[in-house]
Amino acid sequence: MTEQGPEQRLLLVHAHPDDESIMQGATMAKYAAEGRGVTLVTCTAGEMGEILVPELEHLAADKDDLLGEQRRGELDDAMAALGVTDFRFLGGFGTYRDSGMQWHDDGHAIAADDIHENAFWRADLTEAADHLVRVIREVRPQVLVTYDEFGNYGHPDHIQAHRVAMYASLLAGAESYKRELGEAWEIAKIYWGAMSESRMRASLRAIRDAGDETTFEGMDPDGPLPFTTPDDQLSALVVGDDYVGRKMAALAAHRTQITLDGPFFALSNNQGNSVWGTEFFRLVKGRQGPLGAEGLETDLFAGL
Template sequence: MPASDPTERLLLVHAHPDDETIQNGATMAKYAAEGRGVTLVTCTAGEMGEILVPELGHLAADKEDGLGEHRRGELEAAMKELGIADHRYLGGFGTYRDSGMKWHEDGYAIPADPPEDGTGHGNAFWYADLTEAADHLVPIIREVRPQVMVTYDQFGNYGHPDHIQAHRVAMYAAQLAAVPSYRKDLGEPWDIAKIYWSAMSESRMREGLRRLRDAGQQTTFDGIDPEGPLPMTTPDEDIAALVDANDHVEAKLAAMRAHATQIATDGPFFALSNNLGNQVWGLEFYRIAKGKLGPVGEDGFETDLFAGL
């Protein structure tokens, strides 16, 4: 690679615009500010997302179906706030469409019901051919040559079908990209040294929910019991890394505001922030899925995703 390119490079693979900011925005801003390379690949434009801005309701999928293009602009604005210059859509914008979802009674996401008339969008990401989708990511891996990749866990963190598919595509593409004899036309092989899955600390979520409850906002998260099951979280003993990016919280919050159709500034995310302090957004957690863990801090967590390379 040219000498001007950063020596340390991070690749993130996410399903929809806003996922990257909520889960990894502070890490992204921190590494970009430090001169490390940060590349984001987004798999869909989030066409099926719920619209939280009433005056933009006409963009909904069952109306004008213009949300994806609008969220494209939101993502561009968010990336400017985080200082990220390299952002791409898997296969190019519009190659894969948001598959939609519905909620299971136990509090996690599951695939949406297919249309009764048999119609629908043939390019829904959930139904994409795995090898075909991975082949869109392989050349990016081989071009960028990241030492570290971040994506979701096998459950997509909370069950969303596109998150699960993004996990599958990212993990498979990482394997294929390292095989010297695989698709030589897609570039020189590259083996990603460390792979992480984004995580939400169970203990910290419980603490936040307890503070919301004690502040009289117990319905903010739809009545989730801070002492009950929390399917979106990860037990702290399974978390390997904690990136402290509190110095970049304001960039993350600004990026969250840029995703205005998806994140309400008076909604539960910001209510949680108000009750825990902005530190809730500056600390981001990760499970290690591949590679050797670097040195850990006093709390037992690795503090830098590039540590040990």
């Protein structure tokens, strides 16, 4: 720890409230508890999300259109559960709206037919990146985490978050670029969040062996698995077994999106720490540090 703050600083860029808890909740809780800097930038308030709480269905976009405010509060509660105090919306709350999505016949997400004029998918890339450049130059993180180029499963906001994060990371390090946004800062390591294919197959197999055919219905542990990354593409894992409780509390805080009897908690009940306590990453910028468990880095700051 320095007078200016933590010596090691992690920046995460996500599309909607709840994405962070699903993908990296254990990592965020672990690093925050260890005194490392954790900053979350959320690009939209998730206004187009499906509402799983019947008494709150009136908040939907086609009704009162107040889901964004609800999810803003859910994010507050989730960050409290994870122990993260620095979290922001890209450009400020309401700057960009959830773009919505629909499912393609091939099983991945695509943009919705009707998109709001302020949808994140329509955002000017340089304008959106400049919002993030300002954050990068303020926080000065050594490590950035965001999605892969497909947004992990095709959601347009995930893809746009990837584009904005990657472009902003380049611009932020350019000495001559918009000095009014802060002093230039080069991010040493960039990771894309990932889900281990072998871990997901093992978890699904355990669920099916237990007689549960409804959790992640239609997904075959021995067939094609969207959302996952082949293990030979993984670079790092963070073992956060001691923080699974915090991660599950954060997931529960996103109550309009995640239910206690839904697939995330079914996975937890069947597999516990093995599925939610270890989170995986692909290194796409920077040099891989010393390897540990499973031949992967065990710390995103390894080698710095």
